[in-house]
Amino acid sequence: MNASTSTQEYIASSAAEVEAALRESLPVNWNMPDKLREAMMYSLEAGGKRLRPTLVLTAAEAVRDDRRAWDAAMPVACAIEMIHTYSLIHDDLPAMDDDDFRRGKPTNHKVFGEGMAILAGDGLLTHAFYAVTQTAQRGVPPETALAIASDLALLAGVSGMVGGQAADLLGEQGLTTIEQLEYIHLRKTSDLILFSVTAGARVGGATPAQLEAVGEFARKLGLAFQVQDDILDLTGDESKLGKPVQSDVQQSKVTYPYLIGLEQSRELVQRLTMEAKQALAKADLARPDRLLAIADYLVSRDH
């Protein structure tokens, strides 16, 4: 078993734990319409690599090498997956990207209708903050839980992901500069990765200096991740990706390969990953190995 296989197995095993927690994240005794619950769970359970929650959990254990740090971080891991899932549901709507399929399954609004899809997204977004507040039941100090909630609102909100979505919606091929593209990528993708790593580190009890170093790691990694996504959309294997390739081209979306070419984009991914790993070395973590392995895995992934 080589290092990459071992990392894939680690991610798969973490994903299985996250999925078990997600299934219990909406209490069964809550009085809410069945259809709403069904719509939320449909997209929450639609799979994906659960990369963001795995980064939360891994960062918590990287700072404090103790299974209890992992367990305490689980509500935050669920929260970021709810945020990611809501953003996909809203992004797929006819008024946005108008996608009929996601991960090989019909998109939320194709199954439940547009109105319910909007509400399922609103519900997941709101419930993510509930999940964050639940860390206080797991021994996380209230001021830490509050800092995580504040980070989430900033990085998933108008100064983060929602801002990126809006810039993306406004942008059109030929009109977007490399600076605008970087803004869109940083906000749409990198900010959630930044949140995941930082929030996990907070649960683990990171010092301000550690938070700064893992933050730099996450920013570089997040941008590398998005550029790699752009590359895979152009060159990837449809059956592995679970979505049509070249959908960006068909939708006239501006991407890194479009702006700087495929080879330059590949070099950029390599450089950003190296810089990310260098930043992490400065954090003096109890257990950095898994974070480093995930960084390597992300550059070499083919889906």
Place this chain on the structure above:
Amino acid sequence: MNASTSTQEYIASSAAEVEAALRESLPVNWNMPDKLREAMMYSLEAGGKRLRPTLVLTAAEAVRDDRRAWDAAMPVACAIEMIHTYSLIHDDLPAMDDDDFRRGKPTNHKVFGEGMAILAGDGLLTHAFYAVTQTAQRGVPPETALAIASDLALLAGVSGMVGGQAADLLGEQGLTTIEQLEYIHLRKTSDLILFSVTAGARVGGATPAQLEAVGEFARKLGLAFQVQDDILDLTGDESKLGKPVQSDVQQSKVTYPYLIGLEQSRELVQRLTMEAKQALAKADLARPDRLLAIADYLVSRDH
């Protein structure tokens, strides 16, 4: 000047303070698309009575009769107005109620397009939680700020307002029972009023017994408020309401007057208001008079 005029002036003066705070609630130095900011502010500034934020501020001062309680509660007052505003933007979308006008102005999606309206709503929802975390900068203990964030997620989320919106979307005239209608009203409207009063009381430093009593006050008041809204939709003056009357009838919406008749609905409003005021008496507040006056004002309002 009679009591009712004085209450109206109090609400108007509070609304002016809330509006000033809302204008500063999105920091000007945040890097976000201008169009997104414009779309959010368009609906935030579209007026309304600012009743929910006024309840937050009034409840804070009711528990602790000190201007500092009012000031500390202002971020929460802004938060609940952001939640209320986002719910109106999403509710007006073609996939939901499909309304072209709101408070006499074109709805958000008519001005900014559906995609941007969805994002403006998502942005306001997320930013509301950021505002709640900011109370910690105003002397509110972190565990109190966290309890407020948790309440907001519960009462504005799937077990609260979003659940009510979903039930409303699924309901159809003739199929809805009085129990279902009460569920929809409690979730869609009463829960935000419950949040406003409870969160304000928390900022004021309420004891558990006080929180329970003001909670009962708010539940009754919230339901009375919604029944009164139903009555005004049927009988009100279009120019005062700022929206077409009988829109519920035209949209085949189930309302209290439709289910139990107009006179019975009016009696229900009176009874709920009386019960609300009785509940408040048990809270032993430093300054209950403004909350009682607002309750009376809400029953007698004509818009």
